[in-house]
Structure formats: structure tokens, C-alpha cells
Amino acid sequence: MQRALTLYQTNIGKKAVLALTGFVLVGFVTGHMLGNMNAYLGEEALNGYAETLRSVPALLWTARIALLIAFPLHIYTAISLVRANRAARPQRYAKKEELVTSVAAKWMPYTGLLLLAFLLFHLAHLTFGWLPNFDPTNVYANFVSGFQNPVYSAFYIVGNLALGFHLFHGVWSMFQSLGASHPKYDGYRVDLAIFLSAIITIGNISFPIAVLAGVIQ
Amino acid sequence: MSDKTFKMTLHVWRQSGPNDAGKFERYECPEVNPHMSFLELLDDLNERLIADGQEGIAFDHDCREGICGACGVVINGVPHGPQRRTTTCQLHMRQFINGPHEVWVEPFRASAFPIIKDLTVDRGAFDRIIQAGGYVSVRTGSAAEANEIPVPKKIADRAMDAAECIGCGACVAACPNASASLFTGAKISHLGLLPQGQPEREDRARKMVAQHDAEGFGGCTNHNECEAACPKGISVDFIAQMNRDFLKSMLTAKDDVPNRK
Ligand code: HEM
Ligand code: SF4
Ligand code: FES
Numbered sequence: 001m002q003r004a005l006t007l008y009q010t011n012i013g014k015k016a017v018l019a020l021t022g023f024v025l026v027g028f029v030t031g032h033m034l035g036n037m038n039a040y041l042g043e044e045a046l047n048g049y050a051e052t053l054r055s056v057p058a059l060l061w062t063a064r065i066a067l068l069i070a071f072p073l074h075i076y077t078a079i080s081l082v083r084a085n086r087a088a089r090p091q092r093y094a095k096k097e098e099l100v101t102s103v104a105a106k107w108m109p110y111t112g113l114l115l116l117a118f119l120l121f122h123l124a125h126l127t128f129g130w131l132p133n134f135d136p137t138n139v140y141a142n143f144v145s146g147f148q149n150p151v152y153s154a155f156y157i158v159g160n161l162a163l164g165f166h167l168f169h170g171v172w173s174m175f176q177s178l179g180a181s182h183p184k185y186d187g188y189r190v191d192l193a194i195f196l197s198a199i200i201t202i203g204n205i206s207f208p209i210a211v212l213a214g215v216i217q
Numbered sequence: 218m219s220d221k222t223f224k225m226t227l228h229v230w231r232q233s234g235p236n237d238a239g240k241f242e243r244y245e246c247p248e249v250n251p252h253m254s255f256l257e258l259l260d261d262l263n264e265r266l267i268a269d270g271q272e273g274i275a276f277d278h279d280c281r282e283g284i285c286g287a288c289g290v291v292i293n294g295v296p297h298g299p300q301r302r303t304t305t306c307q308l309h310m311r312q313f314i315n316g317p318h319e320v321w322v323e324p325f326r327a328s329a330f331p332i333i334k335d336l337t338v339d340r341g342a343f344d345r346i347i348q349a350g351g352y353v354s355v356r357t358g359s360a361a362e363a364n365e366i367p368v369p370k371k372i373a374d375r376a377m378d379a380a381e382c383i384g385c386g387a388c389v390a391a392c393p394n395a396s397a398s399l400f401t402g403a404k405i406s407h408l409g410l411l412p413q414g415q416p417e418r419e420d421r422a423r424k425m426v427a428q429h430d431a432e433g434f435g436g437c438t439n440h441n442e443c444e445a446a447c448p449k450g451i452s453v454d455f456i457a458q459m460n461r462d463f464l465k466s467m468l469t470a471k472d473d474v475p476n477r478k
Contacts, residue, residue, distance in 0.1 A: 009430075010463075011429075011430055012426060012437075012460050013464075015436055015438075015460070016464055081436055084435060084436065086394075088328055088395035088433060089328065090328050092326070095293055095323070099445035100440070100441050101393070101441065105438065105440050169439070172439075173438070176453070177460060178461075179460035179462075179465075181457030181461075
């Protein structure tokens with residue numbers, strides 16, 4: 001326990017926690033996107049899928065508990081790292097040129113915060129049903145009525161673009177943080193990051209667009 | 218190669234001491250010889266300043282052949298200037314013939330590298346990281362037979378890649394978080410790769426990482442700016458190796474864990 005606490009006090013330890021919780025979150029967003037593909041198969045498929053999840057409480061609660069641990073830990077660790085990193089350079093350069101870093105890498109804290117805002121909205125909208133026109137028994141109906149609102153849809157699209165950027169840097173970075181690097185395989189880490197960030201973003205953004213275009217109704 | 222001189226305007230960070238706020242001063246260099254190095258440009262400017270009764274610009278340098286790591290300033294936002302894999306002392310003014318002809322010169326900026334004066338910073342933090350574990354303990358006496366411990370060529374080469382680090386601090390200067398992960402990773406790896414470095418490998422990673430953090434360097438967020446700015450092209454692979462060694466050591470080392478019988 002002492003070791004674990006000491007480990008968490010180091011930059012590398014914190015980064016490992018960020019990577020492990022990030023890994024859980026990546027798994028979640030991947031599964032979440034794939035599951036929602038059922039919407040293209042119609043009302044029964046999506047509601048049936050939701051029902052199946054609920055019918056296995058052990059599974060549902062394992063996932064929920066994992067997320068309830070991973071999310072706050074990810075966010076808390078991210079904030080403490082960002083603060084420590086800013087403190088390490090109190091005086092900025094008058095001129096600074098970036099050589100190789102990416103927009104995705106530089107924006108990690110901001111895409112993260114946007115994700116947090118989006119997540120709260122998303123939970124309020126489709127999990128807790130605090131927004132108008134919510135039918136707790138019909139996931140499909142909420143999905144369609146929600147995305148028929150262009151403002152909601154716009155927020156989903158922006159939120160998922162942020163997710164795409166976050167994953168573009170996060171997925172390969174996660175391996176590096178844990179020390180999973182080998183010249184022979186390092187290229188695949190980047191390939192995986194590009195692949196996951198692309199399919200998850202495109203998949204998720206396709207839902208509001210499909211509803212607005214009348215493909216899903 | 219043209220011998221024609223050209224004009225340049227320098228904006229140099231002047232700071233009289235650690236507690237001075239500091240500011241940029243503008244200097245005109247009417248005759249920049251393309252064959253001189255960037256440090257010689259500063260030497261030349263200093264001679265003119267001193268002849269004029271002003272104080273010369275303080276900057277660090279020693280070998281002037283790219284091996285000691287003493288020199289290093291941020292030139293137009295890039296540590297060691299625009300030429301990749303080149304230290305400031307080896308950067309020649311011919312790189313600037315086609316511009317830019319207006320150049321900002323700043324010290325490396327990091328809370329762990331306090332400014333001593335002008336462009337000179339205190340990089341003692343690096344020495345303390347090395348002191349924490351960047352060594353191997355050997356019995357002194359007559360030198361051991363060189364081939365007594367076989368080292369595979371591939372491993373020797375890789376250790377040599379890490380050992381190329383000259384401790385200049387450009388990685389810290391380039392990093393958005395002023396992290397010294399590349400330096401520390403290189404130092405941990407070059408010993409950790411070799412058979413002679415194995416007995417202290419776990420302790421070394423723990424101690425050096427702890428010292429890195431204690432000095433107030435930031436953490437790595439994998440921007441890879443360090444590798445791009447490093448005059449020796451040290452690879453970020455060594456940061457991954459440091460992470461691996463450190464995490465493994467923290468999770469499995471038996472040191473300071475009560476003895477089990
Ligand atoms: C579904 C949501 C999220 C996923 C899938 C996710 C995933 C990831 C991954 C995989 C990493 C890389 C870890 C590493 O480099 O070792 C990461 C880093 C990070 N995340 Fe998240 N994250 C999510 C939400 C958030 C939120 C809500 C915040 C902030 C409020 C946030 C802030 C950060 C920051 C600041 C980093 C560090 C970036 C860096 O080291 O360059 N993330 N995230
Ligand atoms: S890793 Fe490169 S940039 Fe950093 S101190 Fe060593 S030589 Fe300089
Ligand atoms: S003065 Fe020695 S490396 Fe530049």
C-alpha cells in the first residue's frame with residue numbers, strides 16, 4: 001500500500017494510472033459505440049440490446065463500478081499532472097516553436113474538459129432522463145427524439161470530435177506511459193490510435209446525422 | 218559557400234541575476250560572417266559591447282565541438298537553434314544566410330534550471346539526478362579484462378545510443394512540461410542495458426526518477442519535442458524503458474519491503 005501511494009506521488013506513477021484508467025475508458029467507449037450500432041437494425045434491436053445488458057446485473061454493475069472508479073481517478077490524476085507540469089515552467093518563452101507535437105497532444109486537457117462537460121450532459125440526457133421527452137422504458141425512442149433536436153445533435157458531434165482528438169493522442173500515449181515500447185511494434189501503437197479514434201468518432205457521429213437525415217426514425 | 222557577410226538583429230534575454238525580472242535587449246550585428254558559429258556571433262557581439270563600456274552577455278560554453286553539453290540557448294523558439302542534431306556551438310551562421318535575420322535568443326526555461334545570469338542557467342539538477350543513481354559500483358584496482366563480460370553487439374550499440382546524451386538540457390527546454398524524462402531515461406537506460414548495470418538496475422530507476430521529480434521537472438506527456446530538439450537524437454524509446462524499469466521496480470523490488478522467511 002505504501003508503495004502504491006509512493007508510486008502515485010511520482011510523475012510516472014500518475015501517468016501509469018492515467019494510462020490504465022484511460023485503457024478502461026477506451027474499452028468502454030469502443031463497446032459503447034459498437035453496441036449502439038444496433039440502432040441501425042431498428043427499435044427492437046437497440047431496445048433488445050439494452051435489455052440484454054440489464055438482464056445481466058453482474059456484468060452491468062462490474063462495468064459501472066469500473067467506470068465509477070476509472071473516471072474520477074482519470075480526471076483527478078489528469079488535473080494534478082497538468083498542474084504540476086505547468087508549475088515546472090513558470091516563465092514561458094517569448095518565442096516557442098513546436099517541432100513535432102500534434103494538436104491532439106497539446107489539447108489533451110481541453111478535449112478532456114470538453115469530454116467531461118459532454119459526459120455530464122449525456123448522462124443527464126440518456127441515463128438519468130432529466131431532459132424533456134424522456135421515456136425510461138424505450139431507449140430507442142429517446143435516442144431518436146434526442147437527436148431530432150439539432151442542438152443536442154450538435155453537442156454530440158462536438159463532444160465526439162473531442163473524443164476523437166483525445167483518443168488520437170491518448171491511445172498510443174497510453175502504451176508509452178506504461179513502457180510498452182519496442183522498435184518492432186511501435187508503429188502499430190500509432191496505427192491503433194488512428195484506427196480507434198477514427199472508427200469511434202465516425203461511428204458515434206453517424207448516429208445524430210442518421211437521425212437528422214431520417215435514416216433512423 | 219559564400220563568404221559574403223550579412224546583417225542580423227538579435228533580441229537577447231538580459232537578466233542581471235536570479236532575482237532580476239529580465240528583459241530582451243535589441244542588438245544589431247552589421248557583419249555576420251557565415252563561417253562563424255552562433256557562439257562566435259555572441260563572442261563578436263560581446264567584444265563590441267565591452268569596447269563600448271557595456272557588460273557582455275553571459276552564456277555557457279566549453280568544448281565548442283558539440284560533445285560537452287555546456288552550451289545551449291533557445292534560438293527563435295528552438296533549443297540549440299534551427300539545425301537538427303546540432304549543438305549551439307556547432308550551429309554555423311551559414312544556416313541563417315537566407316534568414317531569419319531577426320533572431321530571439323533566450324535561456325532554457327524551467328523552474329528546475331534557475332537562471333544565473335542572462336543566458337546561463339544552473340543545470341545542477343542534472344548532476345544530482347546522476348548522483349542519485351547514474352553509476353555502477355565497481356571495485357577499483359587494476360582494470361578488469363575488457364572481454365571478461367560478453368556484451369552482445371546489439372545491446373552494446375543500443376547502450377551507446379543512450380550514452381550519447383551529453384546532458385545539455387535541451388530536452389527540458391523543448392518540453393512543454395519542462396520534463397527531464399529524456400535525459401533521465403537515457404541515463405537509466407545506458408547503464409540498465411549493460412550487464413555491469415544489472416545489480417543496481419532497480420534501485421537506479423527508483424532513485425533517479427525520485428530525484429528527477431524532487432528537482433521540480435514536469436512529467437512526460439509524450440509530445441516527443443525532446444527527441445526532435447536533442448542534439449544527439451536520443452530516442453523517446455528510452456523514456457519507455459525508464460517507465461518500464463521504474464514501474465517494475467516500484468511494483469516488484471524487494472528492497473525496503475520487510476523480509477519474508
Ligand atoms: C471517455 C472519456 C475518456 C477517455 C476514453 C480517455 C482516454 C485517455 C487516454 C487513453 C489517455 C492517455 C493516457 C496516457 O497517456 O498514459 C488520456 C490522457 C489524458 N486524459 Fe483522458 N480520457 C477520457 C476522459 C477524460 C476527461 C473527462 C479528462 C479531463 C477532465 C481527461 C483528461 C486527460 C488528460 C489531461 C490526459 C493526459 C494527456 C497527456 O498526458 O498528454 N480525459 N485519456
Ligand atoms: S537527452 Fe539530448 S537534449 Fe537531453 S540532455 Fe541529453 S543530449 Fe541534451
Ligand atoms: S560547448 Fe560543448 S557542446 Fe557546445
